Amino acid sequence: MRVYLDNAATTPLDKEVFDAMAPFMLEHYGNPSSIHSHGREVRAAIEKARKTVAGLLNTSPAEIFFTSGGTEADNAAIVCTCRTLGIKHAITTRMEHHAVLHTMEMLEKQFGVQVSYLRHDERGNLDLEHLEELLANQPQTLVSVMHANNEIGTLNDIQAIGEICQKYNAVFHSDTVQTMGHYKHDLQTLGAHFIVGSAHKFHGPKGVGFLYSDANYKIQPLIQGGAQERNMRGGTENVYGIIGLAKALEIAYRDMEDHTRHIQGLKDRMIYKLREQMDDVSFNGMSEFGDKSLYTVLNVSLPASDINEMLLFSLDIAKISASGGSACSSGANAGSHVLRALNVDPARGSVRFSFSKYNTEAEIDYAVETLAKLYNKVTA
Numbered sequence: 001m002r003v004y005l006d007n008a009a010t011t012p013l014d015k016e017v018f019d020a021m022a023p024f025m026l027e028h029y030g031n032p033s034s035i036h037s038h039g040r041e042v043r044a045a046i047e048k049a050r051k052t053v054a055g056l057l058n059t060s061p062a063e064i065f066f067t068s069g070g071t072e073a074d075n076a077a078i079v080c081t082c083r084t085l086g087i088k089h090a091i092t093t094r095m096e097h098h099a100v101l102h103t104m105e106m107l108e109k110q111f112g113v114q115v116s117y118l119r120h121d122e123r124g125n126l127d128l129e130h131l132e133e134l135l136a137n138q139p140q141t142l143v144s145v146m147h148a149n150n151e152i153g154t155l156n157d158i159q160a161i162g163e164i165c166q167k168y169n170a171v172f173h174s175d176t177v178q179t180m181g182h183y184k185h186d187l188q189t190l191g192a193h194f195i196v197g198s199a200h201k202f203h204g205p206k207g208v209g210f211l212y213s214d215a216n217y218k219i220q221p222l223i224q225g226g227a228q229e230r231n232m233r234g235g236t237e238n239v240y241g242i243i244g245l246a247k248a249l250e251i252a253y254r255d256m257e258d259h260t261r262h263i264q265g266l267k268d269r270m271i272y273k274l275r276e277q278m279d280d281v282s283f284n285g286m287s288e289f290g291d292k293s294l295y296t297v298l299n300v301s302l303p304a305s306d307i308n309e310m311l312l313f314s315l316d317i318a319k320i321s322a323s324g325g326s327a328c329s330s331g332a333n334a335g336s337h338v339l340r341a342l343n344v345d346p347a348r349g350s351v352r353f354s355f356s357k358y359n360t361e362a363e364i365d366y367a368v369e370t371l372a373k374l375y376n377k378v379t380a
Contacts, residue, residue, distance in 0.1 A: 002319045003363040008150050008178060008297055008354035009323055013244075014203040020247040021205065024240035032237055033228065042239055049246035053197075053210060056253050059187040065211045065229045066242050070177035070198035071099040072222070073211035074144075076233075077173045077194035078103045080219035081142050082113055085171065090142040091116045091134055094341040095124055095152075100144050100175055101337070114138075118145070122342055124154035124285045128164060135168035146175040147183075147195075151324070151338040151352055152285025153297035155179075162191025171217060177201055177209075178294055181252035182260070193217050197249070199241065203356070204248030208241030259357045264295045266355050270364050274300060277372040284339060284350055297354045299324065300371075301344070307374055308349030315351070318370045324351040 004012070024045065030038030032046055047061070054061040067073045078100065081087060092104055094117050107113040116134050119127040126145070135141055143165050148155045158174050165172040173194040176185065181202025185195065193216075198209040213219060213232075225234030252259075271288055274281050284299040286292040302308060315322055324336070339350055353367065 001363070001366055002321075003359075003367055004321045005353040005355065005359065005363070005367060006321045006323050007356040007359075008201075008352065010200045010206065011203045011356050012358055013205060014248060014251060016251055017204055017244045017248045021240040021244040024243050028239075032239060033226070046237055046239060046242055049242050052246040052250055056249055057185050057187050057212065059212060060215065062230070063187075063212055063215050065213060065232045066237060066245070067196075067209045067211055067233060068207055068238070069209040070097075070175065070196050070201075073196035073198075073209050074099040074173075074175055074177075075103050076211055076219075076222040077196065077213070078142065078144055079107065080222050081171055081173070081194070081217065082107055082111065084219040085217070087140060087142045087171065088112065089114045089116070089138045089140065090144065091118060091131065091170075092144045093118050093120065093126060093146075095120070095149055095154075095338045096144065096146055097150055097175055097177070098337075100146070104144070120341075124149060124152055124338075124342060126156055126161075128157070128160060131161065131164055132168075135164065135170055139168040139170060141168070141170045142173065143170050144173045144175070146177075147179040148294040148297075149285060149338060150178045150297070151336060152299045152342070153287035153293035154285040155292055155294060158192060159190060166191055178297075181249055182256070182294070182296060184253065184256065187212060197245070199245035199248050202248050202252045205241045205244040208238045208245050210245065255357070260295060262357060263355045263359070264290060266359055266361065266364050267295060267298050269361060270298055270353060270368060273365065273368040274371070277368060278375055279303070284342065284344060296356070297352060299350060299352045302349040302351070302371075302375065304345075304347035305349065305375060308347075311349050311351055311374070314374050315367075315370065318374075320367050320370055322351050322353050322367075 030042045032043040050061045050064050054064045104115045108115045119130045172192050174192045176195040177198045180197035193214040195212045200206040221232050223234045280303040282301040284301050287299045
């Protein structure tokens, strides 16, 4: 049995998505910027995809811009907002994806943007009173806070954060890569000025994503070189990627209720069986709490043991794909900046299991049994 439990990294391509993409790989090959019929039919397909995404998110197609993925979209939102609006203060968290953290570090070093980091507890829950304190002192600010953490699953209340940002006239960007296609986002009520998506996180193709950009905040493009995406992103569009993204998001919204129930059941099953078969097992962040964490992610904290150094390798040998790492830094393995931010005991091992609609109870049982055998073998 081969078991794939690393869906927070990427998900398998849905067959329905591939079928929607295939004609644009083989038959409809025109450049969408061309004015002849080959180009026009492809342009029409892109605009239909844009309309589909916008409709699902309850916004205008004019506010959806296709990108190469979530990282580019995050960079565009953060860098272009600071450049265009002259923002010199940004607020974020120590637990953001590197697409946000490294971008903030660059702005701080090269453009003199002051970056403040929100306080949080040992589970990764943010101190929103601290956010208000920071904004009260410097209201002309960009706030960048992810919807759900990709490592520990902790959900942030971006609705409340959006309301606070509105109160202080701050610009709000949220990295929604991990929740896009897994939760519904209503942009008429959310209060975010920028959110992002990456197709391969919800069973679409790799190398394509999108940026939602509030029309009230006009920003300059990150990538120069052409008039594509209404002058917002130079470069020929990834046509079949865009078609696949729209189809994948459409499927995700269509089947979300059933998939949520199925995946949450798998996660609950793993939590129960881990506690049943292993001693001294706990869970990092809020990942054990169903209503406060991303239902696709479970970050398991394991007792101090020699097996921890080679845990992911041992799981791979057993044909189980997972990810994670320790909180410490050693050799080439830099460890997890998220776990370090939470002050997780570096002696303990951590592994992230992340689930999709294609996983089964049998796979969960096999993964737990394998993990228990590895641990018990060392500590017996």
